[in-house]
Amino acid sequence: MASTGPLYLGFDLSTQQLKGLVVDDSLKKVHEAKFDFDADAKGFNINKGVLVNEAEHEVFAPVAMWLQAIDTLLLRLKDDGLDFKRIKGISGSGMQHGSVFWNADAEQLLAQLDPEKTLQSQLDGAFAHPFSPNWQDASTQKECDEFDAVLGNEHQLANVTGSKAHHRFTGPQILRFQRKYPDKYIKTYRITLVSSWIATVFLGKFAPFDISDVCGMNLWDIKAGKWNEKLLELAAGPSGVDALKKKLGDVPEDGGIHLGNISDYFVRRHGFSSDCTIIASTGDNPSTILALPLKKNDAIVSLGTSTTFLMSTAQYRPDPATHFFNSPTTPGLYMFMLCYKNGGLAREKVRNAINAQAGVDDKNSWSAFDENLLSTPPLAQDDPSKTPMNLGLYFPRPEIIPNLPVGEWHFEYDPVSDELKRSRGVPRSPEQDARVIVESQFLSLRLRSRDLVHSPGPGLPPQPRRVYMVGGGSRNKAIARVAGEVLGGSEGVFKLDVGENACALGAAYKAVWAVERDPGETFEDLIGKRWREDEFVEKIADGYQPDVFERYGRALKGFEMMELKLLEERKEGKLE
Ligand SMILES: Nc1ncnc2c1ncn2[C@@H]1O[C@H](COP(=O)(O)OP(=O)(O)O)[C@@H](O)[C@H]1O
Ligand SMILES: O=C(CO)[C@@H](O)[C@H](O)COP(=O)(O)O
Numbered sequence: 001m002a003s004t005g006p007l008y009l010g011f012d013l014s015t016q017q018l019k020g021l022v023v024d025d026s027l028k029k030v031h032e033a034k035f036d037f038d039a040d041a042k043g044f045n046i047n048k049g050v051l052v053n054e055a056e057h058e059v060f061a062p063v064a065m066w067l068q069a070i071d072t073l074l075l076r077l078k079d080d081g082l083d084f085k086r087i088k089g090i091s092g093s094g095m096q097h098g099s100v101f102w103n104a105d106a107e108q109l110l111a112q113l114d115p116e117k118t119l120q121s122q123l124d125g126a127f128a129h130p131f132s133p134n135w136q137d138a139s140t141q142k143e144c145d146e147f148d149a150v151l152g153n154e155h156q157l158a159n160v161t162g163s164k165a166h167h168r169f170t171g172p173q174i175l176r177f178q179r180k181y182p183d184k185y186i187k188t189y190r191i192t193l194v195s196s197w198i199a200t201v202f203l204g205k206f207a208p209f210d211i212s213d214v215c216g217m218n219l220w221d222i223k224a225g226k227w228n229e230k231l232l233e234l235a236a237g238p239s240g241v242d243a244l245k246k247k248l249g250d251v252p253e254d255g256g257i258h259l260g261n262i263s264d265y266f267v268r269r270h271g272f273s274s275d276c277t278i279i280a281s282t283g284d285n286p287s288t289i290l291a292l293p294l295k296k297n298d299a300i301v302s303l304g305t306s307t308t309f310l311m312s313t314a315q316y317r318p319d320p321a322t323h324f325f326n327s328p329t330t331p332g333l334y335m336f337m338l339c340y341k342n343g344g345l346a347r348e349k350v351r352n353a354i355n356a357q358a359g360v361d362d363k364n365s366w367s368a369f370d371e372n373l374l375s376t377p378p379l380a381q382d383d384p385s386k387t388p389m390n391l392g393l394y395f396p397r398p399e400i401i402p403n404l405p406v407g408e409w410h411f412e413y414d415p416v417s418d419e420l421k422r423s424r425g426v427p428r429s430p431e432q433d434a435r436v437i438v439e440s441q442f443l444s445l446r447l448r449s450r451d452l453v454h455s456p457g458p459g460l461p462p463q464p465r466r467v468y469m470v471g472g473g474s475r476n477k478a479i480a481r482v483a484g485e486v487l488g489g490s491e492g493v494f495k496l497d498v499g500e501n502a503c504a505l506g507a508a509y510k511a512v513w514a515v516e517r518d519p520g521e522t523f524e525d526l527i528g529k530r531w532r533e534d535e536f537v538e539k540i541a542d543g544y545q546p547d548v549f550e551r552y553g554r555a556l557k558g559f560e561m562m563e564l565k566l567l568e569e570r571k572e573g574k575l576e
Contacts, residue, residue, distance in 0.1 A: 004086065008515070009077075010508030011092035011198055012501065014284055015061075015134065015305040016049040018069040020077050021504035022087070025512060027530050029498055029505070033076035035069040037061075042068070048305070048345065050134050057138040057167075057398070060131040063100055063197075067120040070201060074270050084271045089511035090202055090262065091279040093287030093503040094194030096216045097168045101129040101177070102206070104189040110204045115268035119201065128188040129181065132197075135168040135306065136341055138398045143172035147218055150234050154320040161231070162215045162222050162316075162324035162334075166400065171218035174244070175235045186239065191247045193217075195281040203278045204263025209251050212328035212335065213283040222316070222326060225253065255280055255329040256514035256523070279514040281507065285310055286328040288470055289335055290506030291496055292537070293528040297456055299464040301445065301483060302502070303473025307343030309445045311336045311452055311464075321401065321448060329510065329523035338448050340441065342395045344473055349396050350437050353430035369434050370478035376435035378485065378548055379555055380426050388412035389555050390426050391443075391562050392436045401444065402563050405575055409566060410436075413558025420561045438479055442486035443552065443559045450556075456490040461553075463488030463544055468537075469495050470502035480541040486552045489543025497536055 005024055012019040016038065022031040035041075037049040044065045045051065052059050078084070106126040113122055133139075147165035148154040154164035165172055170193065178185035190206050193216075199207030214220045219235060221228040227248070229241065236244035262276040282290075285308050288300055300310040316334050318324045327333035351369040354360075358368050379389035392410045393399075410423045426432040449464075456465040467489040469480050474495050484493040498505050512530075513523045569575050 006088040006515075007082075007086040008508045008511040009087050009090045010287075010504045010506065010511060011090070011281070012284060012287070012504035012507060013066060013069075013092065013094045013194055013198055014503065015095055015136075018066065018073050019501050019504045020073050021498065021501050021508050022077070022082055023505070023508045023512065025516060025530075027509065027512065027527070027532070027536070031077055031080045031082045032498070032501060032504070033073055033080055035073045035076070037065060037069070040069075040072065041065045050136065051131070059134040059136040059138070061098070061134050063127055063130060063132050064120055064124060066197075067123055067201070068118075071118045071120055078270070085273045087272060087276050089277045089279050089515040091507040091511040091514065092195060092198035092202075092281035093284045093507045094198055094213070094281060095135055096194070096213060096283035096285060097135045097170050097173070098132045098194040099170050099173055099177075100127065100132050100192045100194070100197045101184065101188040102126055102190045102192065103128040103187050106189060107205055110200070110263065113204070113263065113265035115265055128184045129177070132194065133168075133173045133177075136397060137173070138167045140167045140172040140176050143175040146175070146234060147172050147231065150230055151228075157218065158318040158320045160221050160223075160228055161218050162318050163218060163322075164320035165218055169216060169218040171231055171235045175237065178235075178237045178239070188247055190249065193283070195283055199259060199278055199281040202262055202266065203259050204265060205260070206249060207259050207278070207280070208249050210280040210282045210286075210328060211251060211253055211255050212286040212326045214251050215325035216283060216323075220251070222324065252280065253331070255282065255327070256510065256517065258514065277515060279511045282328040282510070283325075284503040285337055285339070286325060286335055287503045287506035287510070290328060290509050290523065290527075291470065291502040292468065293524055293531050294468075295465065297454060297465045298468065299449065299453070299466070299487070299489075300468045300470060300502075301487075302471040303343060303469065303476075303479065304471035305344045307340040307441055307445075309338040309449060311449070313452065329513065336449075336452055338445060339400055340444070341397050341400050343441070344471075346394045346396050347437060347473070350394065350430055350433045354434060357430060366476060370476065372431040372434040373438055373478045373482065376432045378435075378551060379439065380432040380435055384551070388414045388421070389558060390423070390432070390436055391555065391559055392426065392433070392440055393562070393566070394433070394437045394440065401448065402567055404566055404570060407575060409562070411558070411562045413555065413562070415554040415558065418557065420558050420565065435482070438482045439486060439552070440559075442483055443556060446487055446552065447556050447560060460490055460544065461488070461549070463490065463549070465489070466491045467493045467543060469493060469540065470499050472500050474499040477540050484541040484543040485545060485548045487543075488549050492539045492543040493541035494537045495540045497538065
């Protein structure tokens, strides 16, 4: 007999694709589909989901392409057998920091959508600007300097907003937007984040920012729970704070807030039930921590286009080197995050060089990369007693952590003499680059999370209890193995059964919680009760291995010296 129980739909609008995932009330995934921007979008000259203006270091995405993606994704979910009538709640996750500038006609256009036509064909006129600045944008150095200065320094800004100023954060982006396009800024009636943009489309009217994603703007005072007036004043420019406040709207405290019923357009065009509820959408990283009942001292490593490292903590310990956000669901909890621009695409560059050298036909195959990753000894050290450790940084795009320009740098480090020497590359390039780039990415995570992790048991050095891998790169077990060697993890390295789609899963779980919670029931309680560990997660690699963990511990010192040296050279103008 066909099931009739309630279903919950989660979206993930990320750099390279829109994904949709449906779960039932027992948290089991029942449908999923995706729309890949490069492969599926028609009429946009994008590469890896974005457009680039190199001259100004701008990276941005066409908003109309996302509308096309929603139009097609819903058809794909239908083809997958989804009965839209059963969907009781929808929530979404969006790549963080990106802003969409809507004009004054938008709400009328949203309210009057004709179910015979696509979203893309009807909402073209709803935007004051056709593009959304992407998280990879690096055009706002001047604006970031102003943000860091306005409260005193970057420490003060991090204390108040959870982060120092970052190129991609929405406040500095708005400041640059209103300076570069004053007319468009005046015409902007409402600014949404990518997350509240998804909710807006499904709601048919403007949706507010969510309590977690708002922390990615450098405008929100986390402890006070309100906008910081000085920061608003800076971002707002000549048209003033009140005008900007109107464009930004309110920020409800409850991450599970019911924003309203789904827009009639979706009821009539796709057969959704008219009482399907739209739940606040959040950022892709906050959403990822909702994909499982994360315990204290567990870490999530998300290998998407960006690499991120996430932990849930009750301690608010902001620092200019890291990010803190409100939990998307639970007051009093925070999300700690590290975010790197050079994640998936940097690894792909090494993979491509290996495949080209080996004459591999399938350009997207990871086999040769994986073979080299596993056959190269740790730190590409053939004989640890005689040869130095090989360290490197691979940044095809300007990096966030540390703030370095495009480049690739190699060093040799002798942990006995503590000597660090510049080298021309790894001994056997590009094969050994596979090992050195993956180690480099995980060493940076270990370096920057070391004060947050603690010993998971007697006699164990500080490290996570479990490391969960998610995002596209979590398909790769060779990378997971190296993650365990570098980061540890007393119980091992794990993957969710929908590991690549954790953001969409987290969004779907948020919808389950928001619709089905009892009064006062936390997300952790509800999801914890329904979660089935044996079905939903798989151990994919060993974690803590004392010898190699200790060896990487020694490498950390050289790694830190390497970064400091390059930062010094940047200051002296030697790297640009
Ligand atoms: N088998 C694999 N090994 C390593 N990386 C992979 C593998 N499969 C996919 N990826 C990486 O996953 C990335 C996409 O991850 P995904 O989480 O879907 O992206 P996003 O959410 O940022 O759009 C690609 O850039 C690719 O490098
Ligand atoms: O900028 C950040 C987080 O601060 C990125 O993590 C974006 O949120 C995009 O992520 P993916 O497309 O890699 O999922």
